[in-house]
Amino acid sequence: MSEIEVVGQVVGGKAAKILIREKSGEKIELGDLLVVKEKDGLLILQVYDLGYGSQVPQTTRELLAGLKLEGYGAGLTFLEPHLRNYVMAEVKAVARIEGKKIRIPKTLPSFFSSIRHVTKEDLAFLTKPSQPIYLGKVRSGSKTLDVPIHLNGMDVLKHHIVVPATTGRGKSNLVKVMLWSILGQEKFGILVLDPHDEYYGRHQKGLKDHQKAKGNLLYYSSNPPAGANTLVINLKSIKPGHFQGIVMFTNAQRDAIKRYNNLFRDKWIECIVHGKEVENVAPSTIGVLQRKFDNVLGVYEDTSGELQCRSRIFSDTAGSTTTKDIANALEEGKMVVVDTSRLLGQAELLIGSIVVSSIFSRYQRAKSEGKLEKKPVVSVVIEEAPRVLGKEVLESAGDNIYSTVAREGRKFKVGLIAITQLTSLIPRPVLANMNTKIILGNEMALERHAIIDSAAQDLSDDDRTIASLDIGEAIVSSNFTRFAVPIRIPLFEDYIKTNSNEGEREKPVFLG
Numbered sequence: 001m002s003e004i005e006v007v008g009q010v011v012g013g014k015a016a017k018i019l020i021r022e023k024s025g026e027k028i029e030l031g032d033l034l035v036v037k038e039k040d041g042l043l044i045l046q047v048y049d050l051g052y053g054s055q056v057p058q059t060t061r062e063l064l065a066g067l068k069l070e071g072y073g074a075g076l077t078f079l080e081p082h083l084r085n086y087v088m089a090e091v092k093a094v095a096r097i098e099g100k101k102i103r104i105p106k107t108l109p110s111f112f113s114s115i116r117h118v119t120k121e122d123l124a125f126l127t128k129p130s131q132p133i134y135l136g137k138v139r140s141g142s143k144t145l146d147v148p149i150h151l152n153g154m155d156v157l158k159h160h161i162v163v164p165a166t167t168g169r170g171k172s173n174l175v176k177v178m179l180w181s182i183l184g185q186e187k188f189g190i191l192v193l194d195p196h197d198e199y200y201g202r203h204q205k206g207l208k209d210h211q212k213a214k215g216n217l218l219y220y221s222s223n224p225p226a227g228a229n230t231l232v233i234n235l236k237s238i239k240p241g242h243f244q245g246i247v248m249f250t251n252a253q254r255d256a257i258k259r260y261n262n263l264f265r266d267k268w269i270e271c272i273v274h275g276k277e278v279e280n281v282a283p284s285t286i287g288v289l290q291r292k293f294d295n296v297l298g299v300y301e302d303t304s305g306e307l308q309c310r311s312r313i314f315s316d317t318a319g320s321t322t323t324k325d326i327a328n329a330l331e332e333g334k335m336v337v338v339d340t341s342r343l344l345g346q347a348e349l350l351i352g353s354i355v356v357s358s359i360f361s362r363y364q365r366a367k368s369e370g371k372l373e374k375k376p377v378v379s380v381v382i383e384e385a386p387r388v389l390g391k392e393v394l395e396s397a398g399d400n401i402y403s404t405v406a407r408e409g410r411k412f413k414v415g416l417i418a419i420t421q422l423t424s425l426i427p428r429p430v431l432a433n434m435n436t437k438i439i440l441g442n443e444m445a446l447e448r449h450a451i452i453d454s455a456a457q458d459l460s461d462d463d464r465t466i467a468s469l470d471i472g473e474a475i476v477s478s479n480f481t482r483f484a485v486p487i488r489i490p491l492f493e494d495y496i497k498t499n500s501n502e503g504e505r506e507k508p509v510f511l512g
């Protein structure tokens with residue numbers, strides 16, 4: 001190691017808090033990855049706090065500052081100030097590299113070891129997984145290294161991914177980048193419930209611009225551009241169970257639904273909307289159900305007795321194969337983006353519920369028949385995940401298909417990509433089950449604590465680092481990475497310019 005590269009030296013501390021004195025003129029940043037070269041390998045360190053150190057007593061420093069400020073000694077200074085005043089960095093060892101092996105560090109670096117910044121070559125131990133999902137490049141503080149990071153899609157998708165961050169930090173951008181990198185890989189079926197219509201790229205760049213979009217990307221919208229599919233769902237595809245945990249019903253309403261379903265089978269909603277009389281069901285109950293279906297689905301009976309839908313998304317005549325078509329596409333390893341921007345939240349969740357329930361039961365069946373192995377992993381991207389995974393929702397309305405997937409999906413190769421601003425609303429057991437967290441910036445301490453408490457690695461020292469993450473900067477904490485990896489996510493629009501066929505061109509690497 002040449003002298004020029006040295007940025008500091010180990011001067012004390014203990015395992016979880018190694019103290020490094022910064023070399024004058026260097027700037028060690030929060031989150032920086034540093035390296036100590038040892039006889040049998042490398043120790044990778046990460047900076048989690050910075051402070052001042054000085055050989056001069058505080059009172060003397062204050063006096064000198066006072067003299068200068070009050071105009072008594074413009075030229076006054078310390079002898080050899082760079083020797084007497086300096087910055088101390090608190091770091092922790094995150095990984096020990098011995099050849100191609102990554103170990104959890106159990107020893108301290110030698111006393112007085114020289115420290116330098118990590119380089120691309122130091123990270124050469126990283127290898128490419130067989131079904132890569134691209135996340136971005138390794139980041140040291142705010143510097144980006146030319147070392148791409150991929151996760152193995154097979155592992156991470158069925159074990160769920162959470163993307164927590166304050167608004168505007170780049171959650172949707174990250175998921176777009178990830179999806180772009182796997183579009184056309186038939187091992188993954190991805191359902192995107194898109195309440196902001198931002199993934200397909202109707203008016204801007206989006207997944208539609210991918211080379212392999214044709215045949216591999218389906219887009220459903222109530223207002224489809226040329227070549228896309230119209231989002232119309234036949235009321236007959238909705239079963240009472242699809243409302244489970246999404247729309248609340250009283251016992252009387254539930255009983256009424258059951259009776260209508262038994263009597264009229266898949267026409268149960270239509271019959272309720274038309275107010276068909278049924279013995280032992282109070283007209284007032286039917287009145288309330290009619291109002292609920294009007295609120296949630298936008299369906300009502302007009303003055304001429306016809307069934308109408310305000311959003312035109314639900315119909316009693318059209319759209320009889322829509323949800324089946326979507327489920328089939330997912331099972332074939334395609335990506336399906338459903339533009340739900342014109343829908344109320346509950347209707348969006350209900351559409352997801354129909355499709356996910358269908359996939360879930362198909363995959364349960366496939367498993368019992370020993371055919372699951374060959375099926376693609378299906379993952380569901382859900383924005384504002386606490387709508388279906390929130391404590392309050394689960395406590396008041398009970399489990400829904402999304403929470404069932406969060407709990408049991410991995411057994412059946414079905415997973416969630418849950419995007420949220422409010423991690424603290426999701427119960428801990430659910431969060432702990434979501435094995436990969438891609439953590440972007442968050443100013444809210446409560447949210448950071450919920451994330452840190454459920455992370456795969458000990459991030460208790462990273463609170464400040466997470467608070468200071470800039471747009472597009474993230475930490476990947478996963479059961480499938482050996483340490484929490486700091487990354488920089490590219491801006492989607494830039495990424496697709498250089499990676500029109502991501503995955504095949506660059507030489508990616510993987511932590512595992």
Ligand SMILES: Nc1ncnc2c1ncn2[C@@H]1O[C@H](COP(=O)(O)OP(=O)(O)OP(=O)(O)O)[C@@H](O)[C@H]1O
Pocket residue numbers: 165166167168169170171172173174421471472473488489490491492
């Ligand atoms: N990796 C990135 N690099 C540079 N700029 C980015 C990056 N990610 C996001 N941005 C910028 O930040 C803006 C907001 O990003 P994005 O919509 O992904 O945030 P979000 O977290 O999904 O926000 P919301 O909570 O509102 O959904 C983008 O329009 C883009 O300009």
Ligand SMILES: [Mg+2]
Pocket residue numbers: 171172173
């Ligand atoms: Mg977003």
